Amino acid sequence: MDIDFTKEELAFRDEVRQWLADNVPPEIRKKTSYTIPLTKEEQQGWERILGRKGWLASHWPKEYGGPGWSATQRYLYDVERAFAGAPLPSPFGVSMVGPVIMAYGTTEQKQRYLPKIAAGEEFWCQGYSEPDAGSDLASLKTSAQREGDDYVINGSKIWTTQAHWADRMFCLVRTSQEAKKQRGISFLLLDMKSPGVTIRPIVTIDGHHHLNQVFFDNVRVPVENLVGEEGDGWTVAKHLLQFERTTIAGVADSKKAINNLKELAQEERDGGVIMGDLPDVRRRLAELEIDLLALEYSNFRTLDAVARGESPGPESSLLKIKGTELQQALSQLRLEMGANRSMPWLTDQTLAPPAFRHAATPYFFLRAATIYGGSNEIQKNVIAKMLLGLG
Ligand SMILES: Cc1cc2nc3c(=O)[nH]c(=O)nc-3n(C[C@H](O)[C@H](O)[C@H](O)COP(=O)(O)OP(=O)(O)OC[C@H]3O[C@@H](n4cnc5c(N)ncnc54)[C@H](O)[C@@H]3O)c2cc1C
Missing domain, CATH: 2.40.110.10 (Butyryl-CoA Dehydrogenase, subunit A, domain 2)
Structure with a gap:
């Protein structure tokens, strides 16, 4: 596996970066950066912008309305998307039912549903x-x-x-x-x-x-x-779940979250000391960054397999476990760095910077990340059976 990007791939990254800088609406960028949930109108509005560009179904082949990108291009796009403060598309159309219809649907089903998913017209x-x-x-x-x-x-x-x-x-x-x-x-x-x-x-x-x-x-x-x-619904459902688990790993958004935390640690003080100078904050940031790097490289291996036409397989369970644990740990560190400034009932909005003021929402929501998409205990059973040959 070669992980150096080619000149063409770097040019592609620059093009994506510029387009996102020009097209992500400022209100959405702001809300996404602080992990504030979007309204349906905001989410669908953004998905339609992406749909018109042909980038909403970013991992679909051209024949079905996707851009036909390679696995590396999809990865570069996803990191740029997260750093531009653009939300992930709602997964149920583009990441779940779309690929299922491509694999198992009739010609009529493909014609009826896929174009509307790729255009952001149907949720x-x-x-x-x-x-x-x-x-x-x-x-x-x-x-x-x-x-x-x-x-x-x-x-x-x-x-x-x-x-x-x-x-x-x-x-x-x-x-x-x-x-x-x-x-x-x-x-x-x-x-x-x-x-x-x-x-x-x-x-x-x-x-x-x-x-x-x-x-x-x-x-x-x-x-x-x-x-x-x-x-035959069970076979169809299993095909879909493997893809659901790899997308749940959320590497790009965790990279952005660590970046935000590092910036915050340089800007904010605790008891008069810059947070980034506090040994506990430095240690925890370093640990999370190391974990993320390991997850990113494991994800590269899966991307490499997908690029060779293979299914993600039971390794997607590993990505789901580590990815969701990391998301929880990141949201917890942000909440703890804010301490009393992260209290959701803080009424005087001027007392805390927005990154802390909105820290409780993702912290609470992400408790569910180890449950949805198949709980992490179930993923451990899958790993024991399929990868370790136990049970
Ligand atoms: C925020 C959120 C969004 C969701 N979105 C959707 C959605 O859009 N569509 C949808 O269909 N579902 C959705 N779900 C449901 C989700 O898939 C289920 O919650 C999940 O599969 C667990 O099922 P359960 O809640 O019935 O818990 P249970 O299956 O009752 O499990 C309870 C506990 O026991 C553990 N457990 C169960 N069996 C075993 C075992 N064999 N070995 C070890 N431990 C075990 C579990 O890990 C868990 O900790 C969502 C859930 C959440 C929290």
Whole structure:
């Protein structure tokens, strides 16, 4: 693996840097830098700008509306994006259902859905988890009964991120009770405006509305919205999860977060001393930077495999564990550096710089990072089984 960038790659990086400097709206740049959640209008507005440039689906091939970049170009783009203060696109369309439709969808499904995802015109959400099926996803009960040319859906999905923003959901449903648990599951695409869909908000510990419970009461979905064969949904779902776990590693955004912390440590004082001169702050920053470097090089190995046409494989579980632990540690250090200035109930806004004032939101939200995308305990089981040959 050669990790020196070529002259062409460096020229590409400069072009991306310039375009982002000219096009990321200042309000979005500001909010993203302080990790303040965006509204749907802000998120979609930015995604449409990217879509018009052809960079929203940054890892898609040209034939489906992506830029056709190499793995190295995608990496360079992602680092530039994070440093320009641009948010990641909502993952459910471009990173999850899009690649699934490319791999398993019919020609009609590709034509119907992919252009709208690549243009930022339609938001998606992921309907996998249920009140009694999270880590043990194969126990899901939401049923899809065939009636003529439709499936009729009944049941409920929970923890559905951005369901209240979404135009469509990709979901796992039970189409057979008879087969082995995994064999009775199918992968369906549904319109969130279908009669019988109800969305109930769940407000998380950071005080924001990201999550929902979604109820289905005799929701009719045309059979043509089935992806892959009936009963093959488990295979489709596993394909998607591997990609979900590599994107969750979040190397580019953690690089930006460390950079922000180092700048903050030089600007802010604690008891009259520049924070960057405090041994504890220096030690913790150094430890996190070393961990990030190790994660980045492991991610390079995965990118190299993907560039050679291989799937990310069980290594994506390693990236998910280390990446999310690092995100939590970074948000914790920012909160602790701010100390009383990071208190979310601080009412006098002039008492703390914005980086500290907004430190509690990501700190609280990122407690969930070791749970979503398959909990870190489950990832450790995967590593034990697939990489260490245990169990
Ligand atoms: C912020 C957030 C966003 C989410 N977004 C979505 C979404 O958009 N769509 C969606 O479908 N889901 C989403 N989820 C759900 C997420 O995928 C589940 O929460 C996760 O899979 C864990 O399932 P559970 O909550 O039912 O916990 P459980 O499966 O009940 O697990 C409880 C605890 O037991 C541990 N555990 C369970 N089984 C084992 C085992 N075999 N070995 C060792 N330990 C085990 C788990 O690690 C966990 O600590 C989201 C969750 C969060 C927190």
